[in-house]
Amino acid sequence: MNIHWFYYAAPQNFFRLSTTLWPWCAAAAGVLALLGLWLGLVVAPIDAQQGEGYRIIFVHVPVSWMSMVIYLAMGFWSVMGLTFKTRLSGMMTQALAPTGAIFAALSLLTGALWGKPMWGTWWVWDARLTSELILFFLYVGFIALTSAIDDVKRAERAGALISIVGCINVPIIYFSVKWWNTLHQGASVSLTQSPSMARLMLWAMLLMAMSLWAYTLAIVFYRVRCLILQRERDSRWLKGWFEQEHLALVAGR
């Protein structure tokens, strides 16, 4: 069993795997987003308390979930990298960070756009909002730190440290609405009256979340291929692959 996992820890094999997988993930992301947007923006009924403004939930909650999941994934790969010294781990952490930073930024932006009409303010220093802002800074800090260190191995080790220590912030974000008295609404969103409506809204939200999962996989597979090209350029397999690509290109001309 272990053999299979470590087989893909070799950049050469993971490169082939991600080349196959990213287009499928991208296609899945597109289809799921269309379904989710259709249900969330066109079919779902009005919310009893927040009117039509509640529809921000269909983007705000999925991007916020992903911002947390991606950070945990970075923590996971960092632990893998420090434990097993696999070259792929550092690349995965590196490939995940920009997408996580974007989702954290979107969580804050869509949250502000939701807060203004519902609370009357773009921003409050509330536990949920502040801890999400810290998450955004952790992503930015990771990117700044790893790009400031020229030596790849040292950069990876420093980045792994930020990723692992920062993971402590994720449960804080998640439980902040329980632990502290916050302005932010609780985890169970008031999904209006009848159960069939609640189910429909929940489905819209889950479809959007699944779409962002697929998007994240696609962009991370795509980006990690780029990192493999950068870091494995001295290896023979990569030169072989590249020459084949070249031949295909020449044949197509």
Added chain:
Amino acid sequence: MEISIFSIHWSSLSEFFAMGGYGFYVWGSFLTSALLLCIEVVQAKRAWHDELRDLAQAYELDEGLAQMHKERS
């Protein structure tokens, strides 16, 4: 009340865009998200093609072919 997934909540297109007065906030959220993700995709594609061109130079393949990799992007 059972809702079909084909039953449209809105009675007109302008109502859809207005979002019950929350249009700016709702559309602002969705469009900002779409925009940032599009920028990310364009950026990733550019990085990939730049990397291919760099590789062509590193492997000392001729300039013309390196340029083709760039143009294919």
